[in-house]
Structures are given as C-alpha cells and as structure tokens.
Amino acid sequence: MKLTLKVWRQKNATAKGQLVTYTIDGIDGDMSFLEMMDMLNNKLINEGDAPVTFDHDCREGICGSCSMFINGEAHGPDRLVTTCQLHMRKFKDGDTITIEPFRAAGFPVIKDLMVDRSAFDRIQHAGGFISVNTSGNTQDANSIPIEKENADNAFAAATCIGCGACVASCKNSSAMLFVGAKVSQFALLPQGEVEATNRVLNMVKQMDEEGFGNCTNTGACEVECPKGISLENIARMNREYLAASLEG
Amino acid sequence: MSGLLKSSIGRKVAMALSGLFLVVFLTQHFVINSTAVIAPDTFNAWSHFMGTNPLVQFVLQPILIFGVVFHFVMGFVLELQNRKARPVGYVEYKGSANAPWTSRNMILSGITILAFLGLHFYDFWIPEMIHKYVEFAPEDPTRYYAETVHKFESPVRVGLYVISFVFLALHLWHGFASTFQSVGFNNSYSKALSKFAKVWSVAIPVGFILIAVYLHFNQIPH
Missing domain, CATH: 1.10.1060.10 (Alpha-helical ferredoxin)
Incomplete structure (x- = not known):
C-alpha cells in the first residue's frame, strides 16, 4: 500500500518543529508500524536526509519505549496495543497518517518523535x-x-x-x-x-x-x-x- | 493534611465534594420549584420560609454562596493548570475516540451555567435582597408565586433558561457520576450509584425546564 505520512520533525529540544510530509510505497499490511517507520528511515538515509528519531526497544509490547501519537491517538487507532504491535493492516492504501510525539509539559520533546x-x-x-x-x-x-x-x-x-x-x-x-x-x-x-x-x-x-x-x-x-x-x-x-x- | 488542598488529588476531591453539595442544593431547589406547578400555596409557604428563616438566610445561604464560588473558582484554577500541562498542543487530537463530549467540555458547560447564574441572580436573588435588606419592604407571604410566574412571561427568558438547563444536564451527566471516582469510591456499588447519578442528571434539569415552560404558558394577571 502507498501512504502519505505527516511526521513531526524537530531538530532538538529547543528548536521549533513542524510536520513534514513524506510518501512511502510498498507497505505490507503485516508490517508493524515501527517496521513502516524503519522503511521510511531507510528511504530518508538513502536520499541523504536525516532519519526520523523515535523510541523503540523490545518491539513486542512490553518495554513501553515506543510512544507515537498516531492520527490523534496514543499508539494509534487500535486498542490494547503499543505502536510496535500496531499492524499496518489497520490503514488503507492512500491513507494520510499524522505522526506526532507525545505532548505534555512533563514529557519534553528531545528530537522528532522522541520525548523525555x-x-x-x-x-x-x-x-x-x-x-x-x-x-x-x-x-x-x-x-x-x-x-x-x-x-x-x-x-x-x-x-x-x-x-x-x-x-x-x-x-x-x-x-x-x-x-x-x-x-x-x-x-x-x-x-x-x-x-x-x-x-x-x-x-x-x-x-x-x-x-x-x-x-x-x-x-x-x-x-x-x-x-x-x-x-x-x-x-x-x-x-x-x-x-x-x-x-x- | 495542610497540603491537601495544594495537591492535585486534594483539589479533585474538593471539586467532587463541592459538586455533591450543589447536587443536594439543586434537589431541594427542584422540590420547592415543583410545588409552583402542583400547589401554589405550598410554593408560597415554602418560599416564605426559605426567604425569612434566619438559619436559611444567614447560615445556609452564605454556605451555599461559598460552595458555588469555590466550585467555579477551583474549576478555573484547575483548567488553567491543565492547559499549562500541555504547552504545545497536538496538530491532530481525536478526543472523541476515547472520552465523551460531556467529560471533555466541563469548562464550557460550567461557564454557561455560571452565565446563567448571573441571569438567575439578576432575576430573583438581587431583587429579593433589595426587597428585604435595602427597601425593608413589608413581607407578604403570598407574593412569591405571582412574582415567579411573571418572571417567565418572556419567551426569550424561558428560552435562555431552557438552554441553560440543557447545559446543566450536560455538566451533571459527567460531574455527578464522576464524584464517586474522585473520592475513591469505585466498585460494584459505585457503578449502580453512577447509573442513578446519570438518571438524576437528566431528570432534574428536565424537571426545571418543564416547570419554566409550564409557568410561561400558565400566566396569571399582573
């Protein structure tokens, strides 16, 4: 499937961030959301751009590292799953996905989608x-x-x-x-x-x-x-x- | 104990308790108002009692005013704190996906009720205070029913009251039931109480609306 991604990019904690639009093709429904982000980052690196910074670790829903705010909801539209367990089958070909960091005064943004x-x-x-x-x-x-x-x-x-x-x-x-x-x-x-x-x-x-x-x-x-x-x-x-x- | 009202939980409990107090007040207000429909003489008698009894006037009334002021001032304080807790907002935030409208808009329904209180005080409380404590007018125990009915002569005023009661219902729908959670009461009994709270939250404002509309259509000569 082909998707349009609007990803929050912010150079560092003090910089002013903004949503940057990317298109990505070849996404399989069985991929996890983080695998899709990996694909995006590979594409960005190959094109000479800086990859999107995001937290991740176990990728099996038990470490609590991944923290994206996807289409207006923490960990995306699915229930009882973390972002790493969110499958791309939850989205449709041609969808636009907005990806932001968790927002709170207690969780300051470090870079892109990574918060403290x-x-x-x-x-x-x-x-x-x-x-x-x-x-x-x-x-x-x-x-x-x-x-x-x-x-x-x-x-x-x-x-x-x-x-x-x-x-x-x-x-x-x-x-x-x-x-x-x-x-x-x-x-x-x-x-x-x-x-x-x-x-x-x-x-x-x-x-x-x-x-x-x-x-x-x-x-x-x-x-x-x-x-x-x-x-x-x-x-x-x-x-x-x-x-x-x-x-x- | 001294820091209780400075803590987030202490303030939350204070909001819940002041809200519960106002729920009790609304209930007695509704009971008295309903007599205006059922038995105008009883309405006059009870209104006269409430308006002249020293305990009601000089003890309960100040407590009520304190309860109202505390509830809305604390509501504003908490709202400002909550806004400060997210200095940079989301570009896309799907609040409706995980929480009902009523719970997310307590400040809006609360401000509407506060505005209504201004109108309600202008209509009833301020004239009463002037009548009793400025003009020292002679007390007529039979005046209350006619005065109340005449207040609902204007369809615009009745409309404003109806809209306000709708917002009161929206505010109570979330507020009343959530007081049990705030004071730490969350079990099978509290779930039954919450259901009662939801029914009450609709029944009382609808009752107020029916009384206002009834009085509008049952005017008596001036």
Missing part, C-alpha cells in the same frame, strides 16, 4: 518500591498468603509498562493512571503496607512537581492504555492519598 519520559522514573524513585532486606533473610514471597482478588488486581496494576500513553491521551496531560497503577500494585499487597503512607504522599507530590495536569475523570487514559490499566487504580490512589493525608 524520565519524569516517570522520578515518580517511581519517590516511592514506587518496597524496602526489603536482601542480606539473606528475605522471606519467600510465595509463603505469604494473599487473597486471590488482591493478587490479581496487584498483578493487573503491575502490567503498566510506563509508556505514557495515559498522559499523552488525557486532555489535561494527567499522569494519574500511571501513578495510580504504581501505587496500587503495592497497596494491594502486604509487602507494600509498611511504606504505604509515605509512598502515596511522595509519589503524588513528585507527580505534581513534574507539571502533569489534574485528572477530570474523562477516562481517555483507560481507553488508550495498551495494557488496559483500569480507572479503579486511580480511585484506589485517591483513597490511599486521602487516608495518608489525614494520617500524616
């Missing part, structure tokens, strides 16, 4: 962990009985890959689905109880300091999340935060 998502790392560092004695006396996690429902919900929250599609999709650039998932995966387990109060207070504080917007419950994050992280995680974080604030 280290804000998520800093939020994790603020509390997204449990302190465990690793000197040899660590209790085997399997020996701690956990309710099936809690174990399942904790696991579901832990499937968040931190790609940032929630922020990119939210009209307010809110990071609450990500933070909600990271708070929930520990809040639901006994191992997370010890640091529960400080965790939620510190992670939310860091989230606010990073310049992400406020949640207005539009639910766009849940719809666009490639891992189907539920809004229940935001509600749980709200509960945890209120309880921690009253306690603290």
Whole structure:
C-alpha cells in the first residue's frame, strides 16, 4: 500500500518543529508500524536526509519505549496495543497518517518523535518500591498468603509498562493512571503496607512537581492504555492519598 | 493534611465534594420549584420560609454562596493548570475516540451555567435582597408565586433558561457520576450509584425546564 505520512520533525529540544510530509510505497499490511517507520528511515538515509528519531526497544509490547501519537491517538487507532504491535493492516492504501510525539509539559520533546519520559522514573524513585532486606533473610514471597482478588488486581496494576500513553491521551496531560497503577500494585499487597503512607504522599507530590495536569475523570487514559490499566487504580490512589493525608 | 488542598488529588476531591453539595442544593431547589406547578400555596409557604428563616438566610445561604464560588473558582484554577500541562498542543487530537463530549467540555458547560447564574441572580436573588435588606419592604407571604410566574412571561427568558438547563444536564451527566471516582469510591456499588447519578442528571434539569415552560404558558394577571 502507498501512504502519505505527516511526521513531526524537530531538530532538538529547543528548536521549533513542524510536520513534514513524506510518501512511502510498498507497505505490507503485516508490517508493524515501527517496521513502516524503519522503511521510511531507510528511504530518508538513502536520499541523504536525516532519519526520523523515535523510541523503540523490545518491539513486542512490553518495554513501553515506543510512544507515537498516531492520527490523534496514543499508539494509534487500535486498542490494547503499543505502536510496535500496531499492524499496518489497520490503514488503507492512500491513507494520510499524522505522526506526532507525545505532548505534555512533563514529557519534553528531545528530537522528532522522541520525548523525555524520565519524569516517570522520578515518580517511581519517590516511592514506587518496597524496602526489603536482601542480606539473606528475605522471606519467600510465595509463603505469604494473599487473597486471590488482591493478587490479581496487584498483578493487573503491575502490567503498566510506563509508556505514557495515559498522559499523552488525557486532555489535561494527567499522569494519574500511571501513578495510580504504581501505587496500587503495592497497596494491594502486604509487602507494600509498611511504606504505604509515605509512598502515596511522595509519589503524588513528585507527580505534581513534574507539571502533569489534574485528572477530570474523562477516562481517555483507560481507553488508550495498551495494557488496559483500569480507572479503579486511580480511585484506589485517591483513597490511599486521602487516608495518608489525614494520617500524616 | 495542610497540603491537601495544594495537591492535585486534594483539589479533585474538593471539586467532587463541592459538586455533591450543589447536587443536594439543586434537589431541594427542584422540590420547592415543583410545588409552583402542583400547589401554589405550598410554593408560597415554602418560599416564605426559605426567604425569612434566619438559619436559611444567614447560615445556609452564605454556605451555599461559598460552595458555588469555590466550585467555579477551583474549576478555573484547575483548567488553567491543565492547559499549562500541555504547552504545545497536538496538530491532530481525536478526543472523541476515547472520552465523551460531556467529560471533555466541563469548562464550557460550567461557564454557561455560571452565565446563567448571573441571569438567575439578576432575576430573583438581587431583587429579593433589595426587597428585604435595602427597601425593608413589608413581607407578604403570598407574593412569591405571582412574582415567579411573571418572571417567565418572556419567551426569550424561558428560552435562555431552557438552554441553560440543557447545559446543566450536560455538566451533571459527567460531574455527578464522576464524584464517586474522585473520592475513591469505585466498585460494584459505585457503578449502580453512577447509573442513578446519570438518571438524576437528566431528570432534574428536565424537571426545571418543564416547570419554566409550564409557568410561561400558565400566566396569571399582573
């Protein structure tokens, strides 16, 4: 199939970017979106142009690196997939595809389609962990009985890959689905109880300091999340935060 | 605790609680208004009580005004913060693909309701304040029904009220149901509550519309 691509090109973090139009032919429906981008880059290199910079790593939907905003949606029009899992069969011959970087004050553009998502790392560092004695006396996690429902919900929250599609999709650039998932995966387990109060207070504080917007419950994050992280995680974080604030 | 209202979650909960408070107020406002259709004498009696009872006038009324002002001021503050959180917008943004119109346009429906409040205060609240606390006019407990009916004589005014109530319904459609999520209540019970909230969000504004239209077509001599 033959496509017209409108790709955001921006030389560096401070340069003014713009959409640049390219045409590309010979796209197979079984290709992934990133393979199509590889083809575009090969073409650009052969023509002496600079290739389009974009994040990618595992290309199997688990690393959270790819981050494109395709035709107005994070990770494109498909549901529950990352950009690397998006197949070109979702598009038709002759289509025009607009490709932009994730947009948020907390995700500044580095170059072209690559954004700096280290804000998520800093939020994790603020509390997204449990302190465990690793000197040899660590209790085997399997020996701690956990309710099936809690174990399942904790696991579901832990499937968040931190790609940032929630922020990119939210009209307010809110990071609450990500933070909600990271708070929930520990809040639901006994191992997370010890640091529960400080965790939620510190992670939310860091989230606010990073310049992400406020949640207005539009639910766009849940719809666009490639891992189907539920809004229940935001509600749980709200509960945890209120309880921690009253306690603290 | 001290930093609660400075945090994004604290503000979100404050918006939800002030919104819930206004939902309770709207319910009692609707109940009183509905008596204008069913039993004008009851409308007069209840209006007289609300307009002269010191607890209502000097305790509940200031609380209500604070609730309204807090809700819209916080709404504007959050909207400005949210706009700042995406300084460079998308060229193409398909908001309708993942979120309903009502949830994405709360500021628009909210501003419309605020404008309506200006008209509503001009129509009822300001004349009442002047009547009672500026002119110190003698109280006539039977005046309320006739005064209210005459306010709905103009079709333009009725039209403005109807449009405003439509926006009120759009605002409540998202706002009321989402308060449960904001305060951290998201389970099988909250889903049932959300359904109730959706029904209420349509029923109450439609009720207000019906009352306004009924009064317009059932005018009494001046």
